[in-house]
Amino acid sequence: MSQAAISIENISKAYKIGLETKHDSFKSVALDFLKNPRKRFQSRFGDAEEDAEDTYWALKDVSFEVNRGEVVGLIGRNGAGKSTLLKVLSRIVEPTSGRAVMRGRVSSLLEVGTGFHPELTGRENIYLNGAILGMKRDEIKRKFDQIVEFSEVGKFLDTQVKRYSSGMYVRLAFSVAAHLDPEIMIVDEVLAVGDQAFQQKCLGKMGDVMRQGRTIVFVSHSMDNIAALCNTVIHMKKGRPSPKLTMEEGVRSYLDEASASDNLPLDQKPRTQAVKHDPIFYRLATRTEAGESVTVPVGGSVTFDVSMRGFSDVPGNLTLGIGLSNVRGQRVALFHSEYHQGKTFRGADDMTLSCIVPNLPLAPGSYSIDLVLADGFNMIERVERAGALEVLFTDYFGTGKLPTGKQSNLILPCSFSN
């Protein structure tokens, strides 16, 4: 008998395209029914059919084993199937075919604070969330003080969580989850929350869990977190997993894949959308004093022209964020229409926004440009690696030398004296 904590054998998961976003209505059912009575009746009231044309395989023949005590990082681009795999392993969605065996008590943490109710107090939510995550009442009672201490919200325990700051909310929610006592833990990118200090604390807690010999499957976009926690990496591409890789190999493979799509025109690049929609971002141009260019000297000025189309149906006060990330996938700068200038805009059929950055003090190196269209905190469309920008060495300080991208992200002036 296999000793592996998790054995996954040929798991596949198919989605009917459009199924996630298009809710059934009586009208559509009635129309479908008229078109093809028998088949449609079965598909509506029974099981989804397999139909090669409009089927999208989020996971295709995924097989691997995770040994007891192993910490596996799942990496991959958006839509590669990482989250779907976690949902299958957490029993939230069912595989279309294949089989997985989980040997041990499983806890999954795909979202921080699932089931938290804003009207309830911190104390009440600890009990409620604990129960939803699968803890018994006695267990929650026993760990209550630890949870409160870890969360640092002791003073506000009897305050409704709707009055909490978002940081406090996240800390409390993570603390409950961190005190689960599972043998197998399935964690989506929930560490990317809270302030830096709390993130460190969470990573520390994950590390403790690891050292106790728990098995962890962990999704992250942050190569830093992956490097800190995982001993094995699996790189998901289009629903298929890579063989198990070491940390080094995994990160390299991920970065290689990320640059492979850079040659596609922007309107064909993979993107994440909250609600399925035709691509909105379709053109990104970078301009410097020298005209359209993808290179800019350290400290130089650069303008981003972002063109969007066909989103007049998107409601809300929209904001545009332009993020720059370095080769390690670390975000180093964000230019945001609302944060920087308090500007929001409405959906339109076609519009181009220009963002002028007078001085870009980044270390020499390659940077990718991420675009995010959002309504407040609700992301509408996000394209990672929508474009690239190469920051070139220039004799910025007149010394002929500069910190490298490894030594410093930013090139800031200073003076030394004694």
Next chain:
Amino acid sequence: MSQISMSATVQPTLVPARPAAAAPSGVETIIKPKQGWIGVDWAELVSHRELLAFLVWRDVKVKYKQAIFGSAWAIVVPLVQVLIYSGIGILAGFSTRTNGDAPYTVWMYAGLLPWLFISAAISSGGLSLINNQTLLSKIYMPRLFIPAAMIGSSFVDMLMSGLVFCGTMAFFILKSNFHWWPNWHIVFVPFLTLLLIITAMGTAFLLSALTVMFRDLRFIIPFITQLGIWLTAVAFPQTIFVFKHADGTVTDYRPWLALNPFAGIIQAFRWAITGEPLQVLQLTSSIIFGVVLFIFGAFYFKRVERRFADIA
């Protein structure tokens, strides 16, 4: 026949297999697709019963949290409705058409109390899943608990309101100088309450699952409860369905109410408290319907549950 449709069934079986030597806790979960109609995993529901209690507690707590009078509303709302409908009934002359000697207010209360519970089951139970989407898409839990918890919290309301009903009956006993008492049939109330809960659960299971699949129901459900109060003969005596013709013959349309499974329960509650004649056909229909609805509702829920996370 339905082989084609079943080929793409996506449903994991969760078989707690024999203790695996490998896992210290001995828990082993197998995830794989399963086909067709799936049974309800009662053992799992029992082992998670604390969660159900927490969800009920959450609903009750949240419902009255911000209200200044808090849970007093659970008592006041039915009381006001009883007064309104009694007032209308007395003005409209319905109050003289009940059978038996119970005060009209008591008669009204006896039917309105279970009706308010049913209508809460239809409205909040039906909407419970789409109002708790993160519980569907972000965590695994026995999802039958989500509508069940709504029924639980509505039942807590009904119990509180039931206390006031007892007080009301006591008032009328005193007022009549101990001449009027509730009928001895009142001993059947626990049985009727059980039937009521089963029917409400079945309704909530079915409606909540259907509402996830067909969002139209969100708009239809409020009409169901509004129409229901008339079609179920809650606010007026069933005797208005008995027509006396000029030649002395009588046409009794009451058996038709057996088509409405809720009518029988409401009438049976009134039978239990006031001793008006029991509509046996209606009650039989209610019992059969309630049990069938509960079983079918739970199974239909399990059948479409596999798609909740994909749709929600």
